[in-house]
Amino acid sequence: MTWITLLLSAIALAGLFLAQFRIPVPQIGGEYVEGVVGNPRLINPIFASANETDLGLTRLLYSGLVRFNGKQEIVTDLAENYTVSEDKKIYTFNLVSNAHWHDAKSVTARDVAFTFALLEDPTLASPLAGTFAGIKVETVSEYTVRFTLPEVYPAFLSALTVGILPEHIWSIIPRDQIRLAEMNLKPIGSGPFQFKRLIREETGFISRYELSRNAEYYRQPPYIKDMVWQFYSEYEGDNGMLEALRTKKVSGLNFIPTALKEKTAVKHVRLATLQLPQYTALFFNLNNEGILSDKTMRQALSLAINKPKILQETLDNEGAAIDSPVLFGFPGYKNPLLQLGLPEEANEFLDKKWSRISAEDYRQKLITEYVEEHSSTSTASTDTTSTLAISGATEIEKTLSPAQLFYRINKNKTMAILNLVTADTPEYREAAALIAGYWQDIGVKTNITYVSQKEIAQSILKDRDYDVLLYGVIVGSDPDQFPFWHSSQVKYPGLNLSGYTNKKVDEILLKIRQTSDSQQLNDLYLEFQKLLAEDVPAIFLYSPTYVYVLGNQIYGFAVERIAHPADRFANVTDWYIKIGSEWKFKK
Known part of the structure; x- marks a missing residue:
């Protein structure tokens, strides 16, 4: 038995010796x-x-x-x-x-x-x-x-x-x-x-x-x-x-x-x-002749947003809050100035041009409009004003948030109502709900439409069918902002999702494409961001991982x-x- 044990030991030692000269390598397959x-x-x-x-x-x-x-x-x-x-x-x-x-x-x-x-x-x-x-x-x-x-x-x-x-x-x-x-x-x-x-x-x-x-x-x-x-x-x-x-x-x-x-x-x-150089923003459709044509409204909507809270609730802080489309590592990047949501200041902005209307008065206004509309179209002889008012109140209650204490109306009798469109994902659902809550605190009613990611790509972006679009943009390796903010990119398939036009911005974006001087590039991007912040064509929320x-x-x-x-x-x-x-x- 001794010689067998010695032989087996020798084989084992030889195997261990040879194994050190065998290295793992990739093989084709799988x-x-x-x-x-x-x-x-x-x-x-x-x-x-x-x-x-x-x-x-x-x-x-x-x-x-x-x-x-x-x-x-x-x-x-x-x-x-x-x-x-x-x-x-x-x-x-x-x-x-x-x-x-x-x-x-x-x-x-x-x-x-x-x-x-x-x-x-x-x-x-x-x-x-x-x-x-x-x-x-x-x-x-x-x-x-x-x-x-x-x-x-x-x-x-x-x-x-x-x-x-x-x-x-x-x-x-x-x-x-x-x-x-x-x-x-x-x-x-x-x-x-x-x-x-x-x-x-x-x-x-x-x-x-x-x-x-x-x-x-x-x-x-x-x-x-x-x-x-x-x-x-x-x-x-x-x-x-x-x-x-x-x-x-x-x-x-x-x-x-x-x-x-x-x-x-x-x-x-x-x-x-x-x-990933990507950011999520609220893009205001400036081509719609609605309340977003009012710069004061856009400024107030921006002031009301608590970006760090949105980042925490939607992404568990896996990303960074931002105030510009120029992201970290790109020329012209600056540390963002992030507000925690300033509804009082936003309301002061709006009070100058938009009157407040109580939730009850707004409810009664909608009921009156409902009765008038259905009275003129109804053929049922048993319908009365009171029954129409009751049925109208039932329908209207479904569209109103009990948490919204007041609404706003301007001198042209236009109500402050926005249609926000976004993808039907957990992240955007959470973000949209928070945003609607912030805006109701300043009297703006927000109707949210959730659509599939397929529909976003095939119809929403093509038709620009939104007042506000909550959407994620991938900037890519090139810091060039031309595809997203130059006026030539307003129409589909261009990616200027806000329909933003500004001659000075156009000139800057062209100059950016023509310069290789790092300091000049940095200065041009800073000026671009300044003009964008003044015009508020969008609210930049966060950059996710x-x-x-x-x-x-x-x-x-x-x-x-x-x-x-x-x-x-x-x-x-x-x-x-x-x-x-x-x-x-x-x-």
């Missing part, structure tokens, strides 16, 4: 299923910035000339290298020669020029059109492309992260039909993953979207074999995304609201809190800062699920 509340519409770089789901998918399917890495640094992508002229108006890019579309055709400079021609075409109404207006794009050779800018644009490189389209696919589709093309849902790109299949329900809702590894990717091909997006219409409920996470039907979630974070406490996931729910089976995730939620995939080619080992001997 499937990652990410749950997403939303649905894809146009998985096309030209349109995707209007829909966060589309933008995330384009990040996996397409490639840009440059991209952001996990530290939000610009690095080359389809471009092998580039040069910038001395006057900073000419950018020349040399493309890698081994990049191919998912149908095996080569990516060339013609594809780049074609993509930017589409971006500028007014027929397509791309949200990015304004960014590239006036820029000349020309092919120098098969793999070289040149951009000539009309003016210096310091943030131009960051704009070139937009995905490039294959000319041979899209050039045969009439431009007025591009939005309708099937290729918007079954794209051919050049990114690390390629389209595999989608599952669409009878209702038209796409419930599952599958991507497969692009083994011919021109840089390091991904390790994960299949990347799957499972779509849901809501977070909670038996068919909601959280239940799918609990039962392991999905491996992770693209985002979790703060109010639901505790419900992700399952063993197979971890939470990644990422820094972004919480990504990542499956524990994923290794290699190394992202801390993102400009868009889609940037969570910045190092997706480094992610892996399968682990192997290899020999490594010391030299």
Whole structure:
């Protein structure tokens, strides 16, 4: 027995000795299923910035000339290298020669020029059109492309992260039909993953979207074999995304609201809190000829808001209260001056132009109007004024808050009533309720409409159908405020959600795009913020953090800062699920 024991001991020692020369390494394989509340519409770089789901998918399917890495640094992508002229108006890019579309055709400079021609075409109404207006794009050779800018644009490189389209696919589709093309849902790109299949329900809702590894990717091909997006219409409920996470039907979630974070406490996931240049604001629709055309009203509405309280109640302080769209880390950032809510001061503002009317007097006013309206339309002979008044009172009570002690009316007999629209999420429901409460304390009645995130993207933003919009804006890596506040961006698909116009602001925003001097840039942004604060086109509330729910089976995730939620995939080619080992001997 002794020799057997010695043999086994020797084998064990040899195994331990050899094990120190084996190291774990990523292996190709595995499937990652990410749950997403939303649905894809146009998985096309030209349109995707209007829909966060589309933008995330384009990040996996397409490639840009440059991209952001996990530290939000610009690095080359389809471009092998580039040069910038001395006057900073000419950018020349040399493309890698081994990049191919998912149908095996080569990516060339013609594809780049074609993509930017589409971006500028007014027929397509791309949200990015304004960014590239006036820029000349020309092919120098098969793999070289040149951009000539009309003016210096310091943030131009960051704009070139937009995905490039294959000319041979899209050039045969009439431009007025591009939005309708099937290729918007079954794209051919050049990114690390390629389209595999989608599952669409009878209702038209796409419930599952599958991507497969692009083994011919021109840089390091991904390790994960299949990347799957499972779509849901809501977070909670038996068919909601959280239940799918609990039962392991999905491996992770693209985002979790703060109010639901505790419900992700399952063993197979971890939470990644990422820094995201995003803010939530109340956008006043200045194109509506209503009470918001009165600057005094807008100032009073702003004074009444307790921003720290809203941040605490909606996000449990996971973010920062703000008073400007210029966020921390951007040129011109200044520490916010945050009030805790000043209803007394706000009421003093309004008392000069808006008379108070007691809650009872307002109730009687509405009942009288109800009786008059229904008396003229009613055909029932038994209806009397008293019965109409009773039924009217019953209906009216449903629309009034017992906590609102008074209302306001101006000299034109216009009541201070606002229609606030926002997404139907726990965060925005909580915020909207608090805001309505603050405004009722200064005599302003607020009617709240909650709509799906899909409806926000498809109709609310397009039609600008709101008095006030409670909404979150992702600024991105580029601090440029032009897309959000220049008057040229008032109409859809522009992102000037307040319909704000100010010639001085327009001039400043143009100057910002033309300067690379850091001090001048800082001064211009400070002046921009001053003018914005004077005009009050919006109330800036808070900048939240972004919480990504990542499956524990994923290794290699190394992202801390993102400009868009889609940037969570910045190092997706480094992610892996399968682990192997290899020999490594010391030299």
